[in-house]
Amino acid sequence: MSTKAAVIGMKARGGNVVAKVVENRTRETLLPVVYENVKDGTTIMTDEYSAYNDLKNYYNHFTVNDSAKECVNLMAHTNGVENFWSHLKRGIDGIYHQVSKPHLQAYVNEFSFRFNTRKDKTQQRFDLVLSDLTNTRLTYNKLTGNE
Numbered sequence: 001m002s003t004k005a006a007v008i009g010m011k012a013r014g015g016n017v018v019a020k021v022v023e024n025r026t027r028e029t030l031l032p033v034v035y036e037n038v039k040d041g042t043t044i045m046t047d048e049y050s051a052y053n054d055l056k057n058y059y060n061h062f063t064v065n066d067s068a069k070e071c072v073n074l075m076a077h078t079n080g081v082e083n084f085w086s087h088l089k090r091g092i093d094g095i096y097h098q099v100s101k102p103h104l105q106a107y108v109n110e111f112s113f114r115f116n117t118r119k120d121k122t123q124q125r126f127d128l129v130l131s132d133l134t135n136t137r138l139t140y141n142k143l144t145g146n147e
Contacts, residue, residue, distance in 0.1 A: 102145070
C-alpha cells in the first residue's frame with residue numbers, strides 16, 4: 001500500500017464530480033473533505049468503509065457493500081462516482097501509463113474537468129479552457145519544485 005496514493009471522490013447524482021488526493025484513508029482525513037463539499041442533510045451514498053460511519057450524523061447516509069459485490073442496495077449505489085474512477089484509471093493507464101504522487105492532483109483535476117464537461121461540444125470545452133488561462137504559465141522549475 002505504501003506505493004499507492006489515496007483519492008477521495010464525490011459526485012452529485014446527475015451532476016459534477018469533485019476529487020481530491022488525500023494524505024491517507026483515515027476518518028480524520030476523509031470526513032473534513034466531505035463536510036467541505038457536501039451540504040448538511042444531503043442524501044449521501046458510500047461503500048461500507050468504516051471511516052464513513054459518522055456521516056449518518058449529518059447526512060441521510062446509505063451504503064452498499066462493495067466487498068460483497070453489492071452494486072445497489074435499495075436506492076443506494078455508487079455507480080456515478082465509479083464511472084468517474086473508470087475514466088480516470090483508463091486515462092492514466094492508456095494515456096500516461098503511470099503518474100507520480102507529487103503530480104497526481106494535476107491528473108485528477110484534468111480528468112475531473114474532462115468528466116464534468118463530457119456533455120459539452122469540443123468548441124465549448126476549448127472556449128472554457130481559454131477563458132481560464134490567466135496566470136497559468138507553468139515553468140519547468142515550478143513543475144519540478146525547484147522554485
